[in-house]
Amino acid sequence: MPAARRFAALSTSEPPTGQQVLLRQAVVLGGSVAGLMAARVLSDHAEQVLIVERDDLDLPGDEPRLGVPQGSQVHALLPSGLNQLKRWFPGFYEEALAAGAVNPPPRTNRFYLDGRLRQDPPSESPPAALISSRPFLESLIRQRVRALPNVRFLRARAEGLVFEGDAVAGVRLDGGEEPADFVVDATGRSSRLGDWLEANGFPKPEMKRMGIKLNYATALFRRPANPSVWSCISVANPGPGKVARIGGFTPIEGDRWTMLVSGYAGDRPDRDDLDFRRRCVEDFPPEFGEVATTAEQVGEVITYHQADSRRREFHRLRRFPSRLVAAGDAVASFNPVYGQGMTSAMLHASALSEYLRGDPDLARPARSYFADVKVIVDAAWQVSTMADLALPHVDGPYPRGYKAIQWISGRIFKASMRDQRVNQQLGKVTAMLAHPSALAEPRFLARALAIGARSTA
Ligand SMILES: Cc1cc2nc3c(=O)[nH]c(=O)nc-3n(C[C@H](O)[C@H](O)[C@H](O)COP(=O)(O)OP(=O)(O)OC[C@H]3O[C@@H](n4cnc5c(N)ncnc54)[C@H](O)[C@@H]3O)c2cc1C
Known part of the structure; x- marks a missing residue:
């Protein structure tokens, strides 16, 4: 399926349907945005969901916490992320306001x-x-996840995975082990999943930076x-x-x-x-x-x-355990000025839902999940890195056709300052409501280039 159609399916605002329980205990490592959203999805498909988080989440208030050091910085929620919050937590928007x-x-x-x-x-x-603020938003999501009857939180540090053959069967924590018939790594940008895989004889995903x-x-x-x-x-x-x-x-x-x-x-x-x-x-x-x-x-x-900015190329791995996925910054983390991180994590949750609703063969690696996550990461990566490549100190990697794409992007951006239709389409892409290929549609491109050319004259 073309990436744009897949992206549209994953960023849908439609409420989820069908809740087949496939798992006994699903374990989510990391209780931040990606982990909370994954837990919400898993709560439809597992008897029990356990969120393992090293930070104390019972502290009063919504101050930034150690495990999320970026939490003190400005955090914008893109419209596509807001759609996902409304989708998974009906009434969230009104409650947050x-x-x-x-x-x-x-x-x-x-x-x-x-x-x-x-x-x-x-x-x-x-x-x-x-x-x-970021801690405030996270605390609202956490409250909603805490209210789910089959989700519990455990304060512990994840230190590795337990395997049965090529399948993940549990997690190793600083205080012992927990059984799991499905694990989500949502431990963020510094995830050690690659090392854990390597230590157990699996290849490590390549990291692009x-x-x-x-x-x-x-x-x-x-x-x-x-x-x-x-x-x-x-x-x-x-x-x-x-x-x-x-x-x-x-x-x-x-x-x-x-x-x-x-x-x-x-x-x-x-x-x-x-x-x-x-x-x-x-x-x-x-x-x-x-x-x-x-x-x-x-x-x-x-x-x-x-x-x-970095992304881990899980989709390229020829060997990968079954019953294991990664989500959020553990897969990809972008230049934050584009505000894509939390929304991407929410769309990864949507990909997890698609995977679990698709009657998956749990004895095999979750390849369709990682293929969907790649669609989301590619879209965000394209928008943020294309803009960053124009910075004088950034020296690649350059995509094929970079000079032409850069010239066209410049014209579209200029046109967006003068023309509402161009501005709206560009806005949908930067808000992660539409796939970047929406900017290559011939009628849109002709209009943007014509207006962009006049703007530079
Ligand atoms: C300066 C800055 C500004 C940003 N601004 C924006 C913005 O405007 N909009 C936006 O959408 N995004 C923004 N982001 C990105 C956003 O912060 C991340 O994309 C988002 O937090 C990813 O969520 P996550 O759950 O994947 O990872 P994180 O939020 O990093 O959370 C990882 C969690 O895992 C826990 N953990 C880690 N290791 C372990 C372990 N071994 N055991 C147990 N728990 C563990 C941590 O304590 C933490 O709770 C910004 C990022 C930065 C750096």
């Missing part, structure tokens, strides 16, 4: 491209958004009840004499704004409040300086460095 997540009033967001403000046509109706050298700094500010600008995003593309920078501020729970300034390579915001303010004033549109110099800062500036 009631608990404090924010859907800003229409047309109070500002978007700058290369210093120019985009003027949205008045008829445009933006999709509903759900904006919050793109060095991005991304530097983030995030600070929180008090937000008035009705600000004139609720959120603002600024994208400065690289070019002669120009420095690539992305920044943004968005409203979150607790009447706060979370504000990000980022840089690449040697352009490295530090933890100093004055440096943060100076960057807001000098390197970003005036709205940034306005918030950073007039609103009360809450807490410290927190920085984060991500060296690369």
